[in-house]
Amino acid sequence: MSDSVEENPSPPQPDAGKRVVVIGGGLAGLAAASALSSRGMSVTVLESRPRLGGRASSIIDRETGETIDNCQHVAMGCCTSFRAFCEDTGCADLFETQRELHFVGPPGQAKVVRFAASSLPAPLHLASSFMKMPWFTLGEKRQIAFGLRALAKDRTKTDRSFQDWLDGQRQSETVQRRFWHLVLVSALSESLDRISLRHARKVFVDGFLASHAGWQVSIPTVPLDDVYETRISAALRKHAVDIHVKAGVQRLLTDGRRISGVELRDGSEIFADEFVLAVPHNLVKSMLPDDFAECSDVVLLDRLEVAPIASVHLWYDQPLTELPHATFVDRLSQWMFNRTVLASASPPPNQSPLPLGGEVAVSAAGEGENAGGCRLQVVISAAHDLSAMSEQEVVAKVDSELREVWPESCDAKLIRGRMITEHRAVFSPLPGVDEIRPVQQSPIANLQFAGDWTRTGWPATMEGAVRSGYLAAENILNRAGRPDTVVAPDLPSARLYRLLFS
Ligand SMILES: Cc1cc2nc3c(=O)[nH]c(=O)nc-3n(C[C@H](O)[C@H](O)[C@H](O)COP(=O)(O)OP(=O)(O)OC[C@H]3O[C@@H](n4cnc5c(N)ncnc54)[C@H](O)[C@@H]3O)c2cc1C
Known part of the structure; x- marks a missing residue:
């Protein structure tokens, strides 16, 4: 079949009341839903899991009962659309911007250097x-x-x-x-x-x-579920977004020319005017009608490779450090996030900047339950080699690295350690990768792709995901005859930078 399915689409008519179905409640889908619903469109979000947030999510640790993240997620100051998304959905106060990073020197020179502008x-x-x-x-x-x-x-x-x-x-x-x-x-x-x-x-x-300010790092002070699942879903519902979790989509339905609806795994069907497919890239092909699944855009997705990220969660009976975070040179551990210190900066649950009508509660089993102790989270990106080590070995190695950095904590007892590995965490930014990432406008006129894997110019990040959702929303607004810019402008380059390098 040809890659351009609707060759002469009729001229767009202004239509605020379009019905849009967003498939996938990760950041890309949520960003598209937020942009479209706040511009008057009727949006339904269908998410297969029991909660929103996709790869940026939390779990309850079965032993401690605490809500912990699959992995710490941070955003840099240059992530302007992500920032705008947080502001639009009323969750910006759940992040703390770090204007100082802490670099820990290599073994034998474990000096902490404070890094600030x-x-x-x-x-x-x-x-x-x-x-x-x-x-x-x-x-x-x-x-x-x-x-x-x-x-x-x-x-x-x-x-x-x-x-x-x-x-x-x-x-x-x-x-x-x-x-x-x-x-x-x-x-x-x-x-x-x-x-x-x-x-x-x-x-x-x-x-x-x-x-x-591009280098500054924003870190959530609460578990990710409190941001994406609780706060953002409440904000979207205020814009009348119809959110369904445990609503896995089996396949997209077509009338031969365009997408007409979706069939859910329970056999039910939902029809709409516009669709945003915001699922992980490896699922796209199986959800498209057979005729469309062989489009070059979709076929190329098979060539996207993925990389794993591991996070090691450690509970100690006493604080190891007062630093909220640190970056390690020449160690297995790459970043440490001190969840106990970070959580102490979280806003009280009843001090939301949004009039949320009591819909939001920060997790009952939140952070900081380990009274007098601390919980650290250590991130190991590009964790390809970790498969050669057992979970206990990784925990022990990370524990020993932390004790070497903070020797004064030698009395601290490690109460619990666990590792969570996301094997398909991000796509690998291999040379030429951008050429195999499809744009948001799919070959089918009323279907947009969204997800960090689509062509945004950004790597697999929350910013990339939000941008993709915004770009998909811009295409839908354009098709409805209501062009609008949703993607936030980049940070302006400094004059001196332009003078030296432009
Ligand atoms: C361990 C880890 C650490 C990371 N650290 C960072 C970080 O520090 N900073 C950063 O910016 N980014 C980080 N990322 C990347 C970031 O999480 C992703 O880029 C972003 O969350 C991707 O969002 P998405 O919406 O594109 O995809 P996803 O989050 O994958 O969302 C897709 C959604 O589609 C749903 N879905 C799948 N199939 C169906 C179906 N049939 N029907 C309905 N729904 C379906 C899924 O359940 C999921 O909710 C990290 C990722 C991981 C895994």
Whole structure:
């Protein structure tokens, strides 16, 4: 079949009352639902699981009864659409922006360096913090500065692996491991040879070079379910979004030309005018009508590879550190999030900025139940190699690394440790990956794709997911004759950055 199914679609007519079905209640689907419902469209969200949030979600730990996240999710300051989504859905107060990061030096030099911006304009704002890192020699710091400059200036259109690019930049093995790998593995969850130059450049330019605030990190102070499942679903329902959980869609129905409806797993059918398919990329093909499943956009999705992320949850009988978070150099542990300290900054449940009519309650079995103790969460991205270790081995290794960093806590008793691995956490940002990511407008005129895997220019992130939902919403608004911009503008680049690198 041809890739363009509706070749001469009739001119769009203004229509605020379109019925839209969103399939998938992850961030992409929720963002599309929020954008469309707040613009007067009638939206139904169908989610197969018992809760919203998709890959950004929580579980109840069976032993402690606490609500813990599948993995800590953070957003950088450059994630402007994600920020706008949180503001629009009234959950921005559930995040705390960290204006200081804490880098812990490699084994043997476990000094904590506080990393914060100076008043100098970007791209110089982080230079003084960076100069304080004693585990880099002066020569290595110069290598990094030259590497960053070369990356900012590099605008080659052809994509290749970041490792390949780095090999041409005279960066020592130590610099590659302790700087480039350290930043990129957390941001993109892959090793340098499996990261595209384009995506690596985006992380450094958008996050650390172009603007003063792009690097700051926003961390939820409550479990993810309290953000996405509780707060956001309440906000959407206020806009009359009809949300159905445990409502798995079996397949999309077609009248031969367009999508007419969806068939749920229980055999029921729902009909609508427009559809947003916001499920993980590996499920798309099986849900499309046979004729459409062979479109090149869909077939290419088979080539998207995925990477695992593991999170290790540790309960101690006393605090190990007062730091809310830390980044580790040259260790198995990559990021530590101190859930006990972070939770202490959460707003009281009855102080919501939204008039939510009592619909929202922060989880009864929330965080901080371990009185006098602490709970830490350690993230290990690109966790391909962890499959060679048992859960106990990983927990023991992480525990010993934390004790080495904070030796004063040697008396602390590890009460419980567990690891959660998401094997299909993110798509791998391999060279050329953007060419196999479909745009949101599917070959079927009234069907939009949404999900972090669609073409947004962003890696697999909450920002990428929200952008995809917003872009899908923009297409639907456009088709309804009501064009509108939903995607938030990027942070403006600093003048000095433009002067040096434009
Ligand atoms: C361990 C881990 C750590 C991460 N850390 C970060 C981080 O720190 N920062 C960051 O920005 N991003 C992070 N991410 C990535 C981020 O979670 C994702 O990019 C984002 O949540 C993807 O949202 P989505 O809506 O595109 O997809 P999903 O979240 O996968 O949503 C798809 C939804 O579709 C539903 N669905 C599937 N089949 C059906 C069906 N048949 N019918 C109806 N519904 C269906 C699913 O249940 C799911 O809810 C992390 C991801 C993981 C897994």
